[in-house]
Amino acid sequence: MNKLIDIHDEEHNILSLLPYSVCAQLISKNQKLADLYFMKSIIDFSINALELFLAGKLMLFDAQVGENLCQIRAYKILNLAQKWLCSPIPKNQFSQEIELFRKHKEHLEHIIFEWENTIKHSKTYNKSLDSKENIGDFFARQKLLIPLQDDFIFIIVCYFLSHFNIRENQIPVAINLEYISREFHISKYRSKRLTHKYQQLICTLGCNFIIKIAHELPERYGFVNMLPTLYKTADEDRAVLPCYTVSEIILYHSIKEQLPILFVTHQLTEQKKHLQPHKVIYFLLAKTQNNNEFSLVPTKNFLLDYCMVVSGEVHYKENSSIESPQEYINRVLWQTPLKLILANTASHPQYSGKKLEALRDNPFQCMELGHDVENIKMHEHNLINMQQFALTSGCTKQNPSLFFLRHIYSSSIQEEISQLEKNYTGPVLEAYQVINS
Incomplete structure (x- = not known):
């Protein structure tokens, strides 16, 4: 290692x-x-x-x-x-x-x-x-x-x-x-x-x-021993690691380090030639004093903090009714935003490009099991289960009916909310305010 x-x-x-x-x-x-x-x-x-x-x-x-x-x-x-x-x-x-x-x-x-x-x-x-x-x-x-x-x-x-x-x-x-x-x-x-x-x-x-950062996480997660084998060289001689495993490490580490995540959803209706925007709903996820896990928190207490922005969309069929913000927020919170992020990264190609095409869906399939067989099988099982969840729950490009992830980047919470309100013509809603109003 x-x-x-x-x-x-x-x-x-x-x-x-x-x-x-x-x-x-x-x-x-x-x-x-x-x-x-x-x-x-x-x-x-x-x-x-x-x-x-x-x-x-x-x-x-x-x-x-x-x-x-x-x-x-x-x-x-x-x-x-x-x-x-x-x-x-x-x-x-x-x-x-x-x-x-x-x-x-x-x-x-x-x-x-x-x-x-x-x-x-x-x-x-x-x-x-x-x-x-x-x-x-x-x-x-x-x-x-x-x-x-x-x-x-x-x-x-x-x-x-x-x-x-x-x-x-x-x-x-x-x-x-x-x-x-x-x-x-x-x-x-x-x-x-x-x-x-x-x-x-x-x-x-x-x-x-x-x-x-995988070394900074508890040993029970079992990342450290796998990573040397999962570390590959892809097209153009670029270093790569598999999408789902990376995302797990990042989310566990962000909770450990108390680094907030701004989860942003664009509600869109599928038209014949384009997607019609409706609302933007954002969820701020952070640790609180009474909770060791991430929970939905009001942005007003964190505006000056930096965060990781996870931006995606939910699609509604043409001529179908659009659920209320409250209904959509409840659907997201029922599954939890972090699970939806992981579902998207499970359905994403684990390695991209031609060189590693054989490992596109399952980076564990060609690994030598050795003494770490139980750990590798556990991670493979978790990936396959999350891929199935993504398909059935609406977290894929083919079925974006719950949340389809488009991009991840960093910003300050205040700057990101300001940009959403400035650039989006429709309503921009904070999930915490909607469910607590």
């Missing part, structure tokens, strides 16, 4: 933000200068990303990655917000890290100025300028190799893959490579390489995060 984490926990530095291997060769002075310019653009972008995170704009860190799971990124960003933004000392430390970035930028600008002048006056071969050089050695020679914590790498990369994504119905679905090329003054090929590297980085860091 620890070996797995060690393999993927690399020491990062500023070169981790460039689309090259550490052994990449720079073959001319002009290429070296071009990469100094490129690094400056990356540093500028990184400073902006860190400042936005410090300001608590978590919704801007909703990255597009492809087959990897949005709940991993959402929950890691939420944990980073809890770590850095919720008390004065770490928040001040985060500000100091941004200042180090600014000082690094100043040093880089000085190096660029020197290189521009030297190249301008260089008429003959100059070994210091013109010789082939490993990119790591080159940046080290310029004293530009600053170390970077995983936290800051993750935040910067998340912002990049959010800022440059293309959205459909507020959900990230692709990356705009042309936009990246314009912003960084690089070719589309290099934009694609940069995106690919960032997506690999975010997947590896995200999966390692899930493995680490």
Whole structure:
């Protein structure tokens, strides 16, 4: 288990933000200068990303990655917000890290100025300028190799893959490579390489995060021994873990850490060519003093808190009557929102993409049972039961009659409710108020 984490926990530095291997060769002075310019653009972008995170704009860190799971990124960003933004000392430390970035930028600008002048006056071969050089050695020679914590790498990369994504119905679905090329003054090929590297980085860091928080849960859940085998490499060499198991770990951990969940449902009627919106109903789930589990709570007591937003919809057939908000809320609470989230993640492909297609529905089927046979069989049984529940209860794309999950991301509770009320033309209702009015 620890070996797995060690393999993927690399020491990062500023070169981790460039689309090259550490052994990449720079073959001319002009290429070296071009990469100094490129690094400056990356540093500028990184400073902006860190400042936005410090300001608590978590919704801007909703990255597009492809087959990897949005709940991993959402929950890691939420944990980073809890770590850095919720008390004065770490928040001040985060500000100091941004200042180090600014000082690094100043040093880089000085190096660029020197290189521009030297190249301008260089008429003959100059070994210091013109010789082939490993990119790591080159940046080290310029004293530009600053170390970077995983936290800051993750935040910067998340912002990049959010800022440059293309959205459909507020959900990230692709990356705009042309936009990246314009912003960084690089070719589309290099934009694609940069995106690919960032997506690999975010997947590896995200999966390692899930493995680490699984160690913080009670041993009886049986996650720790399974995860090394469930950890796979999918299409595009991206690290992945199965959807349902990841979601279980996240929900158990969020309860343990008392990190609230905002469960949002859009009521929609199926028309011939579109879905007609009616109401939005949101449920805030959090721990209370008298309850060790999550329960429905009033948002007014938690407005300044950060949360994980789980957004989905319920569909009604055309010409059918729409249940009252009270009736729908009772249906959700009867099953519990957390169970509905897990049902959706059970019905979702456990691994996506072509490489792991054989494990799409059941990641446990090819596992070597060994001494952990009872634990593996238990998790497989739980997954199959939850898949069946999803089909019959209305938690699938084919049957979205109770709750069909669309997206998971992080935000502040106040910001998310404000956005719902601003962007939605129909009524936006709080479940707690409806049932207690």
